[in-house]
Amino acid sequence: MTIARIALDIPLSTLFDYTVSEGMQAGVGQRVVVPFGKRQRVGVVMAYATAPTLDRDRIKPVTRVLEDTAPLSAELLHLLSFCSDYYRYPIGQTVLSALPARLRSDEPIVVKPVLSYRLSASGVALNLADFPKRNVVQRRVLEKLAETACTLAELKAVAVTAGAALKTLIADGWVESVALPSSSLAVPQNGRTHVFDNAHTLTSEQQAAVDEITQTGGYGCFLLHGITGSGKTEVYVHLMHATLQKDGQVLLLVPEINLTPQLEQCFRNRFPDVDIISLHSGLGDAARLANWQQAQSGRARIVLGTRLSVFAELPGLGLIIVDEEHDSSFKQQDGLRYSARDVAIFRASQRGVPIVLGSATPSLESYHNAQSGRYKMLALTQRASAAAQLPKVRCININQTAMHQGISENLLREIALRIARREQSLLFINRRGYAPVLMCGGCGWLSDCKHCAGKMVLHLNDQRLRCHHCGYQLRVPKHCPDCGNADLHPVGSGTQRVEAILQERFPDARILRVDRDSTRNKRAWQTMRAQIHANEVDILIGTQMLAKGHDFPELTLVGVLNPDSALYSSDFRAAEKLYAQLVQVSGRAGRADKAGSVIIQTAFPDHPLYRALQTHDFTGFASAQLSERQMAGFPPFVYQAMLRTEGKTESEVYAYLNQARAAAVALQCDVEVLGVVPAALARRANHLRAQLLIQAGTRRALQHFLRAWQPDLDALAQSKLRSSLDIDPLEF
Ligand code: ADP
Ligand code: ZN
Ligand code: ZN
Numbered sequence: 001m002t003i004a005r006i007a008l009d010i011p012l013s014t015l016f017d018y019t020v021s022e023g024m025q026a027g028v029g030q031r032v033v034v035p036f037g038k039r040q041r042v043g044v045v046m047a048y049a050t051a052p053t054l055d056r057d058r059i060k061p062v063t064r065v066l067e068d069t070a071p072l073s074a075e076l077l078h079l080l081s082f083c084s085d086y087y088r089y090p091i092g093q094t095v096l097s098a099l100p101a102r103l104r105s106d107e108p109i110v111v112k113p114v115l116s117y118r119l120s121a122s123g124v125a126l127n128l129a130d131f132p133k134r135n136v137v138q139r140r141v142l143e144k145l146a147e148t149a150c151t152l153a154e155l156k157a158v159a160v161t162a163g164a165a166l167k168t169l170i171a172d173g174w175v176e177s178v179a180l181p182s183s184s185l186a187v188p189q190n191g192r193t194h195v196f197d198n199a200h201t202l203t204s205e206q207q208a209a210v211d212e213i214t215q216t217g218g219y220g221c222f223l224l225h226g227i228t229g230s231g232k233t234e235v236y237v238h239l240m241h242a243t244l245q246k247d248g249q250v251l252l253l254v255p256e257i258n259l260t261p262q263l264e265q266c267f268r269n270r271f272p273d274v275d276i277i278s279l280h281s282g283l284g285d286a287a288r289l290a291n292w293q294q295a296q297s298g299r300a301r302i303v304l305g306t307r308l309s310v311f312a313e314l315p316g317l318g319l320i321i322v323d324e325e326h327d328s329s330f331k332q333q334d335g336l337r338y339s340a341r342d343v344a345i346f347r348a349s350q351r352g353v354p355i356v357l358g359s360a361t362p363s364l365e366s367y368h369n370a371q372s373g374r375y376k377m378l379a380l381t382q383r384a385s386a387a388a389q390l391p392k393v394r395c396i397n398i399n400q401t402a403m404h405q406g407i408s409e410n411l412l413r414e415i416a417l418r419i420a421r422r423e424q425s426l427l428f429i430n431r432r433g434y435a436p437v438l439m440c441g442g443c444g445w446l447s448d449c450k451h452c453a454g455k456m457v458l459h460l461n462d463q464r465l466r467c468h469h470c471g472y473q474l475r476v477p478k479h480c481p482d483c484g485n486a487d488l489h490p491v492g493s494g495t496q497r498v499e500a501i502l503q504e505r506f507p508d509a510r511i512l513r514v515d516r517d518s519t520r521n522k523r524a525w526q527t528m529r530a531q532i533h534a535n536e537v538d539i540l541i542g543t544q545m546l547a548k549g550h551d552f553p554e555l556t557l558v559g560v561l562n563p564d565s566a567l568y569s570s571d572f573r574a575a576e577k578l579y580a581q582l583v584q585v586s587g588r589a590g591r592a593d594k595a596g597s598v599i600i601q602t603a604f605p606d607h608p609l610y611r612a613l614q615t616h617d618f619t620g621f622a623s624a625q626l627s628e629r630q631m632a633g634f635p636p637f638v639y640q641a642m643l644r645t646e647g648k649t650e651s652e653v654y655a656y657l658n659q660a661r662a663a664a665v666a667l668q669c670d671v672e673v674l675g676v677v678p679a680a681l682a683r684r685a686n687h688l689r690a691q692l693l694i695q696a697g698t699r700r701a702l703q704h705f706l707r708a709w710q711p712d713l714d715a716l717a718q719s720k721l722r723s724s725l726d727i728d729p730l731e732f
Contacts, residue, residue, distance in 0.1 A: 003052050004062060006043040007092040008036060009104065013084075013710070015091060016043070017052050019061045026062060029071030033064040033106045042106050044072060044095050046081075068109040070296060076313055079347055088706055088725045089336045097336055098311035102289040109289065114299060115177040117166060118149035123174035137165040145175060150273075157272040160265075196241050197270045199234075200384070206231055209378040210238045213356060219349045223325075223370040224358040226380030227616065228587030229388050232358045235380070236321050237270050239356065240302060244274060248318020248353075249295070250302045253310060253340055255327035256548055264304055271302065279305035279312055307332060307340030310347065320348050324548070325357035325366060326580055328730050337726045341366075360587065360618070361580035364629065365636040367622050391558070391589040391596035393614045395605035405501050406493045411559045411599050412505060418557050419509055419538050423594070425557040426540040427498055428547065428585045432515040433457035434497045435490030438465060438476070442485030453683040458490050459517070460500075470685040498541050498561065506539070514542040547585040558589045560600045567607060570680070571732050572634045575609055579621055582613055635728075638672075638695045639702045642729040643713075644679065646689040647721040653688050656721055661692055663712035669705035671696040680732055687722075691732075702727075 004026060005015040018034050020026050030045050040063055052059055077095070084094040096104050103109070119126075123142065131139055137159045144150060144158050155162040169175040202210065213222055226232045240250045254263060264278050277291040277300040294300035296313035303312055307330050322330070322341050330340040341357065348355035357366055357375070370377040383390065402409040407427075418425045437455040438447040447456040449467035456465035458476065466473045479486050490497065495515045502511055512528060519525040531537050535554045540546065566578035582600070590596020600610060612621035630637050643660060647653045657676040664673045672695045679689035696702035706727070717723065 001056070003049045003059065004032070004045045005047045005049050006032065006034060006062075007046050007095040008034070008041055008043040009096040010036070010092050011090055012092070013090045013714075015046055017049065017054055017059050019059050021061055024062065024065055025067075026065045027071050029073060029077055031066040031069070031071075031103065032062045033066065034062050035060050040106060042066070042096070042104055043092070044077075046077060046091070046095070064106075066106070066108070069103065069293065073313055073315065075350065076311070079343070079350065080311070082346060082350075083336060083338055083343060085707075086703065087336055087338055087727050088710060094336050098308075100289045100292045101285045103292075114151060114294070114297075115179060116149045116151055117145060117155065117170075117175050117177050119145050120173060120176040123169075123176075126174060135165070137161050138169055141165050141169060142174065148273075149178075151275060153275050153277070154273055157268040197272070199270070200231070202234065202238065203231065203380075203382065203384055205380045205382060206235050206238075206384065209235050209380065210242075212376070212378060213239055213354050214242045216354050218352045218354075220354045221345055221348065221369075221375040222354065222356045222378055223362055223366050223375045224356050224378050224380070225362055225367075225370075225618075226358065226360060227383065227390065227618075228360045228583065229383040229385070229390075230360075230380035231384030232323070232360075232380065233266070234384065236323070236356070236358070237267070239319060239321070240267075240271070243319040244271070244301055246318060247316060249298065249300070249314045249316040251309065251312065251314055251317060251320045251344070252302065252304050253320070253322045253330070253344060254304065254306060255324050255329045256306070267302055267304065274302060275300045276302040276304065279303060279309035281306065281308065307338075310338075310340040310343045317347075317351055318353050320344050320353065320355040322355070322357045324359055326359045326361055326363040328577070331728075331730050333731065334724075337724070337729075339728060339730075342728065359580075361583050362622075364576055364622060364625055368626060368636045387593045389590065389595050390616055391586050391598045393586060393598040393600065393610075393616075395600045395602050395610050395614070397605045398601050398603055404505070405497075406561065407498070407501060407559075408599075408601055411601065414557055414597065414599060415502075415506070415539060415559070419506065421556075422535065422554075423557070424532070424535070424537060424540060424552060424555040425559065426542060426546065426552075426555055426585070426588060427502070427559045427561060428542060429493065429495055429498055429561040430543050430581075431457075431492075431494040431562070432496070432517055432543055433466065433468075433494040434460040434500075435494055436492045437490075438488055439491045440480035440483065440485055441487035441489060442480060443483040445480050445482040451684070451686045453681055457494065460490075460496060461517075469681060472685075493562070495541050495543060502539055502541070509538040510536060511539045511541065512537045514540060514546050516543070516545065519545065544581060544585075547581055547588070552588060553594075555588055556590050556594050556596050558585055558596065558598045560585065560598070563600060564602055564604060567604060567609065572629065572632070573730065576625060579609055579613065579618075583618070586613070633695070638697060639699050640696075640727075640729060641694045641702060641706060642726045642732075643692045643694070643723065644689065644726065645691070645721050645723045646679075646684070646687040648687065650688045652718070652720060653690050656716060656718060656723070657690055657692050659716050660709075660713060663716070664692075664694065664705075664709055667705065667708050667712075669708060670701045671705045 002020045003017050004020050006018055008016055026032055026045050028045050032043055033040050034043055080095045080098055084091040140158050141155055141162055224232055243250050267276050277294050279291050295303050298315045303309060322344055325341050332338050345355055369375045396408050396410050415425045435458045438458045447465050449456050449472055451472050452467055452469045454469050456467050459466050463476045464473050465476055495513050499511055499513045514528055532552050563578055566574040586598040589598055645653050645657050661676055674693040676690055676692050679691050682689055
């Protein structure tokens with residue numbers, strides 16, 4: 001009797017034993033269907049055992065082996081086991097959550113073969129001169145196919161609308177399709193020359209970075225610290241080219257979904273005959289599976305994705321790049337709370353390939369690792385294009401200047417100047433809605449959320465008070481609910497209020513607000529981007545959504561409205577995040593031949609953070625922050641784990657955390673067990689929330705402790721409470 005140990009999507013940190021009947025072929029990594037409780041579930045064979053952990057006669061047989069896809073590789077299973085162990089998350093849930101949804105269901109997958117297109121006999125005989133001139137895209141497709149057979153992805157590099165043109169050409173009989181073998185790894189690609197559009201001669205700094213990385217044999221972690229506009233993307237392109245020439249696959253991790261279509265197009269243009277796919281949560285289940293399989297087969301040579309793509313099968317993986325490595329969206333905030341950047345580093349070392357972390361404002365963790373020599377620092381200190389200058393950053397003291405409803409006269413004058421010159425301005429404010437709170441002038445009543453410890457935000461457009469934490473909403477009251485006074489007024493500003501103020505001041509200006517409310521529908525943002533590019537907008541008002549990676553050539557002024565709160569936040573990472581955000585948003589100004597200006601409205605113009613921004617001195621800022629962190633005993637000088645618990649009653653939540661704390665102390669490990677404290681938002685959606693922080697001097701000590709603590713936590717677990725462990729937490 002053979003016993004398979006199977007990973008199932010069950011919240012228990014074990015594998016489950018099943019028998020495999022003779023004649024059933026179920027290798028390690030194969031998906032299988034097994035009975036569990038009353039239902040059938042999909043699992044993955046992780047190993048084979050000689051002796052069962054249960055009574056032999058209680059072990060049930062595997063129902064069915066799913067042979068519709070290739071088994072998961074030993075390399076991926078190893079990576080997932082590492083994550084399960086490191087992040088203290090059940091192995092079965094770790095393995096299954098890493099798979100595309102379709103692979104978690106027991107419905108058989110119909111594998112659509114990848115088609116290659118070529119000219120039909122009549123297509124070969126066709127003289128292109130006889131083909132209608134106005135069908136431009138069809139002609140380009142025919143020209144391309146006359147050179148070589150192509151997949152749809154390759155044709156899309158010729159023209160975005162190649163799909164439609166192809167349909168017509170097939171219907172008219174000029175083109176035919178053939179199915180490609182399911183794995184192109186079987187077909188050696190050696191000797192295949194990749195077309196590579198070498199757009200620029202690299203600067204000497206870019207070249208030095210490329211050389212250093214391509215010369216490493218095996219694993220190496222590189223921090224590419226390049227100021228905005230220094231041409232990091234160009235370095236990535238050259239590294240990709242080098243990897244593709246050696247028939248390797250490249251994994252490029254990016255923070256945002258809304259950045260992938262632009263980047264995908266950019267890489268398609270540079271590598272016109274290479275299969276490029278993207279993997280992100282915005283794809284439908286079918287598309288996600290299809291792309292995942294393209295990566296698994298080795299056919300897709302460049303995989304562009306958000307954090308979940310770090311778990312893609314990549315049999316030919318030769319290089320990993322993490323762009324904007326400091327971005328907090330690489331950290332998953334529920335379920336398997338992994339950092340895709342950190343998992344990527346583990347994956348690169350496991351595989352023995354280089355990894356590049358790119359950023360203008362590296363995380364202090366990575367920066368510290370580069371300084372201490374664990375990573376190799378590569379700096380790009382100059383803008384790549386000689387014409388482009390860094391923006392001029394200036395602070396305006398809000399206490400010493402004329403203010404007009406929160407916007408300084410100076411800033412308003414600068415905006416007027418831009419409108420006259422037909423240039424664009426961007427006002428950055430990290431708060432959506434009209435005002436963060438509504439207040440009664442009579443009794444001081446504030447618009448508290450009745451379910452949370454937070455305030456309800458005023459949304460004037462639809463006359464609502466809305467809680468951004470739990471979604472609860474109300475019509476804006478006409479009178480104070482406490483004293484009946486009609487003198488209710490908004491306090492502070494959000495994007496909608498800034499929009500209203502500017503509309504009043506510049507009645508003829510074309511103003512566009514970009515925040516989560518105005519871009520709820522997917523198309524909306526695409527339309528807005530087109531409007532901005534066509535210079536049909538004078539003033540942009542936006543939240544951090546606008547700060548990232550968008551290139552707007554007419555934008556020459558950035559105004560930052562309310563950044564000071566981060567300076568006295570209780571989160572020790574607040575300053576680091578603010579610096580990164582302000583550098584990023586400043587980088588939007590003046591990227592083309594026009595110099596940009598940045599105006600920061602602050603009550604603390606002499607604060608070291610703003611001083612560093614003005615002199616573009618990340619190094620100085622980082623050193624100061626790091627020495628503060630070292631003195632205070634914060635990461636990266638300590639390693640942390642956070643146990644978070646929430647429940648309906650305060651006493652249950654605290655009783656649980658106090659017991660967990662006592663158990664932790666009793667273990668007498670080399671860690672510091674802090675006190676049980678309320679979460680930053682102590683109540684959300686009527687649940688009380690508290691947390692317990694553990695710190696250690698080394699990763700190893702922390703991991704050692706967590707393994708010992710786990711059985712205590714399992715024993716204490718209560719169905720009434722929701723608890724989670726967060727390793728290397730970013731949020732407090
Ligand atoms: P980053 O990602 O570092 O902010 P980008 O990669 O977006 O910078 O590059 C900024 C601009 O510089 C782009 O328009 C790019 O085409 C251009 N560029 C990059 N490398 C070079 C180079 N070697 N010579 C001239 N222009 C370059
Ligand atoms: Zn009142
Ligand atoms: Zn609420």
